[in-house]
Amino acid sequence: MVTSDNQIVEDIDCVEEIVKRDPSFVPKRYILTENDASKDMELPLLSAEVPVIDLALLSQGREEELNKLDEACKSWGFFLVINHGMDEGVLEDMKTAASDFFKLPLEDKMRYPFDPLAIEGYGRPYPVTEDQTVDWSDSLMFRLFPVRGRKLELWPGKPAELRGAIEAYSAEVGTVGKKLLGSLSLIMGMESNELPELHKEMQISMRVNYYPVCCEPEKVMGMSPHSDATTITILLQDNDVNGLQIRHDGGWVPVKPVPNSLIVNVGDVLEIWSNGRYKSIEHRAITNGTQARISYASFVTPQMEVEVEPLKQMLDDSQQHKLYKKVTYEDYLRQNLQSKLEGKSYLANYAS
Numbered sequence: 001m002v003t004s005d006n007q008i009v010e011d012i013d014c015v016e017e018i019v020k021r022d023p024s025f026v027p028k029r030y031i032l033t034e035n036d037a038s039k040d041m042e043l044p045l046l047s048a049e050v051p052v053i054d055l056a057l058l059s060q061g062r063e064e065e066l067n068k069l070d071e072a073c074k075s076w077g078f079f080l081v082i083n084h085g086m087d088e089g090v091l092e093d094m095k096t097a098a099s100d101f102f103k104l105p106l107e108d109k110m111r112y113p114f115d116p117l118a119i120e121g122y123g124r125p126y127p128v129t130e131d132q133t134v135d136w137s138d139s140l141m142f143r144l145f146p147v148r149g150r151k152l153e154l155w156p157g158k159p160a161e162l163r164g165a166i167e168a169y170s171a172e173v174g175t176v177g178k179k180l181l182g183s184l185s186l187i188m189g190m191e192s193n194e195l196p197e198l199h200k201e202m203q204i205s206m207r208v209n210y211y212p213v214c215c216e217p218e219k220v221m222g223m224s225p226h227s228d229a230t231t232i233t234i235l236l237q238d239n240d241v242n243g244l245q246i247r248h249d250g251g252w253v254p255v256k257p258v259p260n261s262l263i264v265n266v267g268d269v270l271e272i273w274s275n276g277r278y279k280s281i282e283h284r285a286i287t288n289g290t291q292a293r294i295s296y297a298s299f300v301t302p303q304m305e306v307e308v309e310p311l312k313q314m315l316d317d318s319q320q321h322k323l324y325k326k327v328t329y330e331d332y333l334r335q336n337l338q339s340k341l342e343g344k345s346y347l348a349n350y351a352s
């Protein structure tokens with residue numbers, strides 16, 4: 001319960017329940033105010049297209065594709081991945097099972113309440129204080145890799161297909177994650193195994209974000225602007241609903257769903273390792289008045305004890321100075337999760 005400003009509020013309803021109770025009403029604490037970083041909802045959207053990377057060509061080590069990856073990470077921090085090799089049926093099964101999960105009665109979903117220490121479960125995955133506007137979304141989080149780190153008891157048992165769907169999806173997304181780290185390693189001047197090895201053991205957690213329909217979509221934010229505390233994030237989104245927007249050239253660019261493609265973004269850890277060559281870009285998700293949307297974010301990160309700092313080979317002649325201080329990934333992640341979602345303000349704490 002709340003007693004004064006700036007205390008974490010723990011009794012916030014799931015958005016889905018608010019909509020079920022009265023679809024024509026948005027409670028005040030979800031309505032954006034002048035103080036919100038997202039108040040620039042009315043900024044004109046740019047029509048520029050995010051870069052497209054062919055993972056099959058990239059994994060063959062094709063120089064042209066590696067150059068495209070380098071350019072995409074430098075100038076956009078976001079790219080679409082096609083020819084990713086993930087089984088379409090596996091993606092569809094994941095989408096069906098997850099959307100069935102969010103349709104379940106609250107008591108079924110609340111059997112897996114979000115645990116902020118484990119960073120797993122159903123609910124609000126970051127703290128919300130009394131003075132803060134709350135995002136119009138619910139989410140379900142769980143760990144995929146390493147396999148021995150999985151807590152299967154936190155993978156919902158209902159609908160019956162969900163655990164199998166997550167398991168199948170994890171195998172596919174793990175393969176894509178390894179391929180991308182291998183290619184990033186090459187463009188960062190290393191052998192393909194070196195960046196993966198810097199992770200000690202690659203970790204992947206997944207957050208399924210559910211954005212219910214909102215009767216006043218222009219007044220709320222599905223997910224506030226933030227950058228991800230990851231090496232990279234691999235995002236699958238619904239085929240026919242817009243929502244994701246990324247910061248580019250001072251505006252918000254919508255990343256329209258392209259069927260059978262993935263969206264990958266550079267996270268804060270890769271920005272630090274690359275000494276700022278690759279940019280972890282602010283992004284946000286908006287809602288709409290007609291269709292619910294689900295997105296599936298797989299967060300690829302190093303092991304908790306890994307010390308992250310700019311890599312020697314990224315300090316070239318023009319940029320000898322280390323732009324970021326050394327930090328263990330655990331410290332970075334924990335402190336990041338305790339602060340509210342607010343653009344890239346967290347990474348700036350580590351500027352040196």
Ligand SMILES: O=C(O)CCC(=O)C(=O)O
Nearest residue numbers: 207209228244285295297
């Ligand atoms: O829903 C989206 O497209 C964005 C999700 C996201 O940024 C996240 O889960 O970190």
Ligand SMILES: [Fe+2]
Nearest residue numbers: 226227228283
């Ligand atoms: Fe994100």
